[in-house]
Amino acid sequence: MCVGFFYYVVICMDKTESSVTVIIRKIVANFLEEQLGEKAKSITIFQFRNKIVVYAEGCFTPAENDLVNNEEHSNRLRELKCREFEQVKPLLKDRLEKTLGLTVIRIKSLIGPGGDRIQYITFKKFKLPARSRS
Numbered sequence: 001m002c003v004g005f006f007y008y009v010v011i012c013m014d015k016t017e018s019s020v021t022v023i024i025r026k027i028v029a030n031f032l033e034e035q036l037g038e039k040a041k042s043i044t045i046f047q048f049r050n051k052i053v054v055y056a057e058g059c060f061t062p063a064e065n066d067l068v069n070n071e072e073h074s075n076r077l078r079e080l081k082c083r084e085f086e087q088v089k090p091l092l093k094d095r096l097e098k099t100l101g102l103t104v105i106r107i108k109s110l111i112g113p114g115g116d117r118i119q120y121i122t123f124k125k126f127k128l129p130a131r132s133r134s
Helices: 017-036 062-067 071-100
Strands: 042-048 051-057 117-123
Touching (some): 017 042, 017 051, 062 071
Antiparallel strands (some): 042 051, 051 117
16 A cells, blocks of 8 residues: 655756745646546645645545445555556656656655545755745
């Protein structure tokens, strides 16, 4: 079963913090919908030092939500979702690299029992430029 969602990347230093998070949010939302058929209700980005956490809330369809009421079905569905992600993971890697000029070293995925995807993006030597204060 997949455990987390790590990206080790080197990011172009000319990007600002807000533009990087907006771009990552759009890449992840489009990827989830196009490749996995998951339309997240909301996507939130958090940054901690060299890590970005992407929290995609509500990725299960109504039919999948009905299945998760049974623990056995829930575990099987989450395992299936992880396997599906592993098959299309190289596409996400390519999108991140081409769009942001990133070098992705590793990706892993976690999906919670309620259909929320949590992605941890860890950057190597990642440092965003300071925001200008006006």
